[in-house]
Amino acid sequence: MATASLSAKKRSNVGKGVARKLRAAGEVPAVIYGHGREPQALALNTFNFERMLDKISYRTTVIELDIEGAMSRTLIREIQRHAFKRSILHVDFQELVAGEKVTVKVPLVFVGTPEGVRVGGGILETAMRELTITVDPADIPNHIDVDVTSLTIGHSLHVSDLKVPAGVEVEDEPNATVCLCAVPKAVAEPTPEEAAATTAAEPEVIRKAKADEDEAAEGDAKK
Numbered sequence: 001m002a003t004a005s006l007s008a009k010k011r012s013n014v015g016k017g018v019a020r021k022l023r024a025a026g027e028v029p030a031v032i033y034g035h036g037r038e039p040q041a042l043a044l045n046t047f048n049f050e051r052m053l054d055k056i057s058y059r060t061t062v063i064e065l066d067i068e069g070a071m072s073r074t075l076i077r078e079i080q081r082h083a084f085k086r087s088i089l090h091v092d093f094q095e096l097v098a099g100e101k102v103t104v105k106v107p108l109v110f111v112g113t114p115e116g117v118r119v120g121g122g123i124l125e126t127a128m129r130e131l132t133i134t135v136d137p138a139d140i141p142n143h144i145d146v147d148v149t150s151l152t153i154g155h156s157l158h159v160s161d162l163k164v165p166a167g168v169e170v171e172d173e174p175n176a177t178v179c180l181c182a183v184p185k186a187v188a189e190p191t192p193e194e195a196a197a198t199t200a201a202e203p204e205v206i207r208k209a210k211a212d213e214d215e216a217a218e219g220d221a222k223k
Helices: 014-025 048-053 190-222
Strands: 001-010 027-034 037-045 059-069 070-079 088-095 102-111 123-126 129-135 144-147 157-158 175-184
Touching: 001 048, 014 027, 014 088, 027 048, 037 048, 037 088, 048 088, 102 123, 129 175
Parallel strands: 001 059, 027 088, 102 144
Antiparallel strands: 001 037, 027 037, 059 070, 070 088, 102 129, 123 175, 157 175
16 A cells, blocks of 8 residues: 655635635645545645655555644545646545545556567557456555466456455456457558559550650750
C-alpha cells in the first residue's frame, strides 16, 4: 500500500462563487465524506496538491489528510478538471474506516513479450488497462501484473486468467478480455487490373521520350 500526506483547511462557505475565489487565491475546493460522517468542505493548497499528484498514482494511494490537526486516512475518489485548461476544479476524498473494504481501480502492467509477437510477428492488443477490485485499504496493490509471455497468435487472456494478491476480490466479469495476440495485418496486394495498368503506363512514357529524342535528332540533322 502506497501512502502520502497532505494538509487541508476546513471551510464553511460553499458555492460556485466561493470556489472561484478559492481557485483565484491558489487553493482547490474539496470535500471529505465517508461512512458515518457528515460531508465536510475543505480547501487545499493548489501547488502542494499538484506536486503530490506528480509523485503518486492517486487511485491506489492512501492519503493521510491533516485537517487542521485532525488526521484522516482517505482515498481520492474524484478529481474534476477544467475541460480545456486541465486545471483542477474540485477534489473528492473518501474517509477510510478500519475493517471496511473499498472498491478501487488499479492499473494493469503487461509483463514480457508474447510468443506470438516474437515468433509469428503478431501484435499485442490490450482491451483493458485497469482492473476493478474490492480490498482492504491496507492491502491495495499499486498494480496488477499480466504475464503475456506464453500468449500465441489468435489467443487471448481474460480476467479469470489473472493472478491477484490474496484478499483481493475482482469485480470485473471473469470472461472479459484483457488482451490478445492478433494476426499482423497483411499489406494489400495490387489487383491484376492495377498491376496491368502500372505496367502498361511505363512503356508509353518511354516511347514518348524516345520519340521526342528522335524528332530532336532529325531537326538537328536538317539544320
